[in-house]
Amino acid sequence: MPDPSPPLTPVHRYCVAAAAERYHVPVGLLYGILATEDTRVGQTVHDANGSYDMGPMGINSLWLSVLAHYGITRSEVLDNGCQNIAVGAWILARKLKDHQGNAMAHPRAFWRHVGDYNSAIPHWNHQYRQRVAEFARRDFYRPLERVSGGGQP
Numbered sequence: 001m002p003d004p005s006p007p008l009t010p011v012h013r014y015c016v017a018a019a020a021e022r023y024h025v026p027v028g029l030l031y032g033i034l035a036t037e038d039t040r041v042g043q044t045v046h047d048a049n050g051s052y053d054m055g056p057m058g059i060n061s062l063w064l065s066v067l068a069h070y071g072i073t074r075s076e077v078l079d080n081g082c083q084n085i086a087v088g089a090w091i092l093a094r095k096l097k098d099h100q101g102n103a104m105a106h107p108r109a110f111w112r113h114v115g116d117y118n119s120a121i122p123h124w125n126h127q128y129r130q131r132v133a134e135f136a137r138r139d140f141y142r143p144l145e146r147v148s149g150g151g152q153p
Contacts, residue, residue, distance in 0.1 A: 008042045011056050011081035018082075019089035025096065029114060030089055032136030033057055036128065041081045054078045057088025058118070092117050 011034075020027035037058035039045060045053045051061045059077050067077065067087065076083045095116045114132055115125030 009080045009082065010041055011085055015082035015085045019086045022086070023089040023093035025089050025092050026136075028136040029092065029132065030057075030085065032132040032134075033088060033092070033117065034085075035135035036131045041084065042079055044078065055084035056081060057084050057091075059084060059087050059091070063087070063091065088117075 016030050016034075017027060019025075020030055034056055037053070037056060039053065039056055039058055041055055043055065045058065047053065047060070053060050054074070054077050061074075064074055064077070067073075072083065072087065077087055078084070092114070095113045096110070111129045111133065112125060115129035117132075118128040119125050
């Protein structure tokens with residue numbers, strides 16, 4: 001009997017570049033989030049509030065009901081690396097868009113909204129955005145397979 005679960009598909013550099021372009025977010029931020037989340041395709045991490053994060057971009061399960069309206073399933077978020085990256089870029093774009101005015105013109109607001117990708121709680125937000133910023137600066141050229149379990153296309 002065949003295995004009903006779909007095969008895991010890794011993250012490739014072109015997935016990151018395409019998602020950054022499509023959702024108008026800096027590609028370096030996506031790499032920073034990938035390195036900060038430090039998880040892999042098919043992996044879940046349980047949170048203290050009962051939800052869980054999925055895949056390389058750490059997509060929280062609380063987003064599943066919203067994503068269902070777009071026809072995106074839990075399996076796609078968890079097991080498809082490119083879909084996971086696209087969803088993460090979409091969420092990040094929404095967080096950055098929530099800022100009134102131009103977030104890029106206000107660095108503090110910009111980074112606060114980057115932190116909102118993970119948590120709106122000030123302490124966790126601050127820690128998260130600091131890690132993302134550090135990784136985005138330091139690890140932009142780090143091999144993707146070390147960041148998200150992906151490989152070369």
